[in-house]
Ligand code: FES
């Protein structure tokens with residue numbers, strides 16, 4: 001069906017399906033500043049101005065925009081042909097930016113930048129109505145756009161600064177606190193204190209450990225001369241493109257002929273897969289692959305591998321014949337569209353032998369509790385029979401002395417729930433073989449070298465043999481051994 005609307009000041013007609021989300025239609029129209037976050041109306045990253053009001057586009061159908069005027073961040077400061085806005089060394093690179101964008105950059109209100117387009121639009125909607133808002137009004141205006149990395153102090157400062165500029169008032173340069181390392185200039189080189197802990201030999205389950213990572217590191221503090229850059233606040237190098245909402249995140253990428261993956265996940269907390277039937281899914285037109293535990297190599301890995309060597313336990317495989325939580329991976333489909341991939345998932349038949357589950361951490365450690373990891377090939381589980389995957393003992397200072405000297409002591413048992421950092425950017429991944437037969441992995445991560453180290457063995461990629469924690473060696477190895485790892489995200 002056809003709908004007519006005004007998009008960023010231009011009359012336009014869209015051919016849209018009745019069920020298409022406004023979010024999808026806008027991104028299909030090239031409005032990449034409209035970010036795809038939670039898809040459930042909670043994060044606000046997908047917000048645009050519809051007839052001047054901030055609305056979420058993931059909870060609205062495109063047809064509901066018929067006859068409306070939509071404004072996205074692309075309209076705030078349109079790109080000018082031939083102008084390189086993101087060249088910070090060109091004269092006045094920020095001259096083409098809106099005062100709000102400039103203020104966000106100047107105040108350091110942008111970290112990953114995923115929430116920035118919607119925050120800027122929320123601020124614009126406010127300033128269009130109220131040229132002299134107070135702090136509470138700014139906070140209220142941007143409250144619907146969640147930011148998990150910058151927080152709100154800097155964006156509020158940025159909006160108040162932009163408002164003053166738009167009123168024609170002079171604004172002072174933004175003062176950034178210099179980073180100081182306590183009395184750096186006065187410090188003399190010194191050795192580590194005597195109680196610096198050594199890692200025991202078996203910290204990493206007996207796997208080969210680099211001497212430098214196991215033994216005490218000498219701490220050397222040396223006075224440094226004053227420089228123009230080091231120890232000074234700087235404009236973020238990617239701030240301009242983020243302030244313009246350009247397509248820089250993995251989810252913003254599309255490639256010719258790209259296939260879309262979808263996961264079939266477990267409805268059970270604990271079950272063994274007796275059989276899994278995928279013939280109908282494979283036969284569906286547009287499906288290119290359906291993988292189960294029968295199709296992938298069984299390579300054990302540690303999912304929490306943000307260090308080198310990776311600490312134990314190695315208790316995961318890509319796809320297993322057993323599921324250990326609701327949502328555990330059962331099968332993966334690759335198809336020409338996300339819709340075909342979803343239809344294929346519905347055609348997979350799984351026969352589960354449902355096992356007793358453990359739902360409480362203390363009950364899980366009792367004698368006779370159902371054993372979640374009973375696989376024989378797991379490596380380094382601390383006490384698999386009692387479902388204790390890892391054991392960490394931390395001691396710092398003299399505990400008895402601390403209690404003896406304390407004015408008050410309290411004893412209680414505390415429990416915390418599982419914590420997720422809740423990045424607004426979705427976890428996404430695009431891979432392809434490049435022109436030199438290198439596997440390129442573009443994914444939402446801060447640490448491409450960790451991603452490479454964990455994925456390479458699973459794919460039996462030769463660079464797995466040299467995987468290390470060093471970014472430099474990751475790049476060098478990638479160039480030599482047919483693996484390339486890029487990060488497009490900043491979570
Ligand atoms: S509110 Fe729409 S993506 Fe989160």
Ligand code: FES
Nearest residue numbers: 112113115147148
């Ligand atoms: S800068 Fe706000 S979510 Fe990252």
